Amino acid sequence: MEAIGALKQRHFNNAFENDDDPLAIFSPEKLVDAAIRSPFSHFDLNTLDGEGAGKKKHSAFSSKRAIFSAWGLLLGFLTLISMITFQIHYSLPTPIHGGRDPVTGQPQFSEENVRQVVRYMTRDIGYRVVGTEQEQETKTYLIKELSALREQAHIESLRGAHDLPNFDMWVQVGDGSHRFDFMSKVVMKMYTNMTNIIVRLSCGPECDENSILLNAHYDTTLGSPGAADDALGCGVMMEIIRIMSLRPAPKKNSVIFLFNGGEESLQDASHSFITGHELKDKVRAVVNLEACGTSGPEVLFQANSREMIEAYGTVPYPHGTVLANDLFATGLILSDTDFRQFVDHGNLTGLDMAVYKNSYLYHTHLDLDEFMEAGLPQHMGENALALATYLTETANLVNLERTSSVVFFDVFGQFFVSYSWTAALRAHVLIGGLALFTMVTGVSRPAIRGTLSILLSFIVALLLPNFTVVLLQALGTPMQWFSHEWLSVGLFGPVALAGMFSIQYLFHDKRASTAANELSTLSGLQLFFTMTLVGASAVGLASSYVFALFTLSFTAGLMFNHKKAASELKNSSEVTRVEYATYFVITALPTAYFTFVMYSLLDMFIPLTGRIGVDAPVDNIVAVMSGFVAFVFCPPLLAFSHRFGRAVLKRIILGLVAVHIITVLISSAVMYPYDELHPKRVFVQHLRNMTSGESVLYLAHADPGPFYEPYVTEVQTMFKSEAQFRSASANPSDWNAIYPFNQFLESYVLDTTGYIRSQTNNKTIAESNQPLTDLIQDAPKLIAENIQYDPKTGLRRLTVLCTHPNYIWTVASFDTHLASWSLGSSDPFSYSTHYVIRHVGGHVSDSWRVDLEYYASGPDDKLRVELTAMETEGFGRDTERELQGSGEIGVMRQIVKSRPLWATLTYFSILTDTFEL
Template sequence: MASTINALKQRHNNTSKSSSVDNVGDKGYLARPSSPVKGHSAFSPVKTIFSAWSLFLAFLGIIVLITYQLHYTLPAPVFDSLNSDGQVQFSEENARKVVRHLSSDIGYRIVGTEQELETKKYLIKELSDLQENARIASLRRPQSELALPNFDMWVQVGDGSHRFDFMSKVVMKMYTNMTNIVVRLSCGPECDENAVLLNSHFDTTLGSPGAADDALGVGVMMEIIRVMSLRPAPKKNSIVFLFNGGEESLQDASHSFITTHELKDQVRAVVNLEACGTSGPEILFQANSEAMISAYGTVPYPHGTVLANDLFATGLILSDTDFRQFVDHGNLTGLDMAVYKNSYLYHTHLDLDEFMEAGLPQHMGENTLALATYLTETANLVGMESTTSIVFFDVFGLFFVSYSWATALRIHMVVGAIALVAVALQASRPTLRATVSILFSFLAALILPNFSVILLQSLGKPMQWFSHEWLSCFIFGPVSLAGMFLVQYLFHDKKASTSANELSTLSAVHMFYTICLGLASYTGFASSYVFALYSLASSIGLFHNQRRVADSRKDGLEVTRVDYTTYFVSAVMPTAYFSFVCFSLLDIFIPLTGRIGVDAPVDHIVAVLTGFITFVFCPPVLAFAHRFGSAVLRKTVVLLFLAHLFILLVTSIFVSPYNEFHPKRVFAQHLKNLTSGESMMYIAHADPGPFYEPYVADLEDMFSVKAIFRSPDNNPGDWNAIYPFNQFLESYVIDTTPYIKAQTENRTIAQSVAPLTHYVQEAPRLVAEKVSYDPKTGIRKLTVLCTHPNYIWTVASFDTHLVSWSLSSSEPFDHQSHYVIRHVGGYMSDGWRLDLEYLASGPDDRLTIELTAMETEGFGKDVERELVGSGDIGVMRKILSSRPPWVTLTYFGTTVSRFQL
């Protein structure tokens, strides 16, 4: 055996020396003049190249598989309320019972509906049962053991208003009878002075039963209350659980709590539980204080990075959470955590418990319970200051790292110094030519996929990447890589040896990321820790390479070469970490970008994102491309382009952007215009994309009416019921009058020439009271009273120069403006009032207000309000029955009227 190993070592040494000698000149490993010996196989340069690439790619593939497993592995669900030692523990099954009841048994829990009332009653009963169980457990507890916590509960019902700027629009919000259910666990008065707030919302958006968003958060909080109420009381701080009843109505309930509830001044920090997906781990995506970020380090399954924090802060993601209200109105610091993978089902009828991944509630529950325990037992909640100058990230979900920006700068200086030492010791040998080539390779990686976008769009195949998060890498990755390699081919120095090209390119990669680190540090970019990792990994790789080739000097061989193992050393850290982060990046960006729709350059956005991923994934691959000379590099570029064209052909034929579990969102609104008498069905895609017009054509055939196109620019009030989202909705409008008259059993209505809206009863109304006009100031005053029985959401819009109003949240603009005031009320809220003062030309200069109101019935069911036998009930049923499986439908009925007050 020993002789065999020695023989293999000798063969390896001879091969290495020969390779070093032959690896001179532009042809690299192809320049091997020796002839095959009779009886032995000839040396195969193709085999050598294939073996080298295969081993390196296999190594990268193994890294991706390992990080994939680490990223998506969730804890095993726990079904028992007690562990083997008889101690209370978090149970996913208990949390899911709440989720199933809320999302499946109750369904669409929209503010103002009967389902909202049912939800409130259910939560109060369940929490009261937990309170009673805790009381009984406390009575049975031996005197020698620590006491259980005090269990207090409130039901807050409040009115209020607030300004909510969203989607570049100003929205004035009014709310009445907004419900919050509040629970506090504490050790008594000494704990009550300082509290941490745990928040989730029990309402849902219009088109969804909301299993993940946010019945999951509610179920997790209910289970944490059970666990903590049966454990010894917190030693230091109390914990307040807020089940808020109005987040989807633009964060009304959280505003009500943080501005008016009696506990608001005791709360020092907040942990918000949200969801925009149904699987994978939840992520910490917003954090604004060092103390709370440090607290997150105590969770068993950390998953969060300042990258997500920086991304969310840019506003590129058109979403928001209650966290905003707690920060803006409560001046709180805290953490915002959300489930985010598979957000294709977000805000759709498919957000059900059956599609929620096993282990997800356990993951969120154990993390949140650990946070709650630390914040009540150990943390100092007094004096926590808000800051964004914190670097934090998890390492493969195994542990959490956080440090201040000052510490980050010191780390960056050390990493930069190591890079300079590498250059000084000639381990790194960047040339200007090679360094410029890296920059151009980066630009090529971003730009070239956009030409593929143009090709796909010319073929009528946009958004081919939408149906799977990883598909964009498959479609655009090869052309990005081809662009990177093409630049390297053009910059390949044919006067230098292949080995020299390798080393200078690897050194240039090192220099590129070191320069990026310096620039990012100078600008205060917290996510610059990634550049530090890349620079450090390159330095380590280059020092490793210098040590490996040191023996070559003794033999008089060229030392400006790259040892094969250097690529593995240089790639392992950046590729492993970025692969782990990349899964999150794709999970967030692909579904949400696709939902923007083709009216925006979403294909180009995804193409650029994919190019960035391709470039950053494995930095040393640019040097590896030079390893076999320019001829092989040229052939590699050609093969990548051909592979890319083949992939485009296959995906164009066999791949569709939408399917049942990656659906296209469509809004349907049956609007009755009480002023004009029209009864119209509005169809709009919430995310403009392909295959929309055929669906409209099918509806035209069903209703036997030609649809009329209406743009939001020329008809801004068409979808006022969901302002400000209405600005994105291009509509096809179908007159439903012929269908309703043909279907109704009421022959009087069928034969009547009066508009169908004539038969609408208890329609929303506006009246003016206390009207006055001051000729000296030109100010007209009035009180607007709105009554809307059986309607839930109203939107009043008007144009005037307001002087004052009764909304306490903000002052009106000091010039003529367009105002949109949204009102939402809890169940049985059927009216509101608003005092206005505006500049008028005279006492008869009335204010024109357009009032849009949403009907109560129809959410989550195939029914709609019937207009006293008019047959209107069948319109939505027909729309629903004709829905293709790749369409998810959000539908509601509305009325609109104009009033002169």
């Protein structure tokens, strides 16, 4: 019987591998016949006895119908999974516009109330950059609104409402300094007049010893009105205060709300609170509300204690995974939040939650209320309210311990799972042991050949899409996927699949049956994921739960296959084939879960490529990511590719290559990386150099996409000036105003002197040949006081005093070997190096000072300091100083006015000078 079976199998293979017309089956009657035949049953052409030419021809047609039916049904199943998970992933709660809960009678969280706060902060106030008048307006507005909420609660208590919480309020204005390490650079931060607005709700002294902190910042970055980042967080906290102040006081712990006024200036206000406010020692944990996007649910992307992770399990719309926690810890995501200050300086545990989808608009002029998706404030608000309620009513906040040894994830946004790393290891041992058991008992039949083919398929899936990058660059169309996240998968996915299937084609064992090849490959996949699970568990990677899911699914599927196939065998108990239904058993859960996660992966990383630097190989990064998606989306397809022999597999490979080439050519012809809602980030600064007398305009971008031709050439024509290229590496201080982000920029520089002289009505400026900088009044200055030199130690001491009326965000940089300084938050380095000290102050902060002691060759070995200061004008209201000779006449106004729709501008004006102190 076995010999007859082998003969039939060879007949089956030859029938497919010599068939040159796979499309001949598409006649109506054959399609009907194929539809009637069930592909769930194991289709094996070994059953064909080949009696008569007509019967052989009919068998070939039937087999082709079965091939298309089997592939079509499986791919349709995968498509259905993707569609369902897409709908679940992007669903948001229905916005509520006020009123009371019909069951509890308590006030409901209202999205409309949040949006009223967001609209006022973004439309009526605008760009709330630290140090500007708008920052001061925001402070006044928040104090007014919070005072109104306190008065409302007081009125309710007079009307007979009982047990309402105590409503306390503080306004903190502080000075300080801290070391800020970011993007592989070290920045020393100084701040003055940094403002925080603090509200506490409690039941009295018995609650105040242990508090939960909710934090959001009300300032914005340069060039953005900050609706989602972070007026949304402020509005959410305001609404939570309204609700909690009108219901019975918390029974166990108090809740503190921190509206901090300086996050975008590198987390100064949160540092001020956690190191200087009277409530800092009462805080036991923190919930930080942030945003780097404008749509979709917010995600829990940092968590550092078991108790706080368990608290998150009480929210109505959980969305978070330790995958994001591990990914953020790698530093690959170029972003940071106030959470760092609370952890580093307050030794707190907590949760960091942020809106992250559609981050194309993050830190741009389009971060407005109208682009914030409906249901997003409701989602964040109800989750934050649930956390505040649980943490004040039920949770024990005493002796919380920081740990990263917790596995957590949401299950399709419906419920939340968390367990200890110890429990995870036990589960992994059990899952790995079960997989090993199936291998020992013959349920799984991994072979070196099949397992090696899986490993090589994975490697090829990651590497081969990079050849598409070469093709795109040859066509002159880099980053064409940028404005369409799914185009990345469409561009790189087919060639990744073609590479994976090509490996399977090469490793297909001609000496064995197709069924044996299929089972060996499927078993090799199980072994591959089991080995990956063992490796990830050995290094303590909490994200290894994903590999456990794949391993368990393959093990369960192989056990199902063995039982089902064995029950159909009459003369042998040895299973050497894969039942069609097995693929549905294996793929259902891991494909659904990975697809759910994959949406987040694309939403996070594709927009991120627009701001990680001109030298970043973003096409290659996206190519590798897309290859990874192609492999992990449905690994059993590698086994299924063997089901109908090498000839069919060869045609599939050729078809994928053809699809790939057509997709690349069509997208290259019709797609452009940017559009109005997926803009390119352009950085513009107008610099007046007091040392050289130059008045120049810098244009820079933060990704390797098109820039010079579409934009720089247009600006050259506008200002009638030729642009000169300046690399970041050769001119590291060009963009000191936004250090350390300046390391990602390269610039084109235009002389604006001629344009200014041609536009001004001031005859002195128009007709003078002297540098425009000579006419600037009240320029920032550095002076040295209390200078001393000790010849015995070689130390020179001085006090550096900076005055900068009408300027903000000063940066002082110098090279020396410091022995000491007055910045108590950090010691200087023990060797000679480059120092950057950034100072930021609240509105009307026009001076600062620092004491320095450095090794000098003598009393006249002066310290050479370069100072950069930023103009206060131009942040959102487009007002500019019409001078006396500042050189700002119309330059930025013209730049903003002529901005192309596909670009977004981060723009400011600076003055720079060099001082010998």
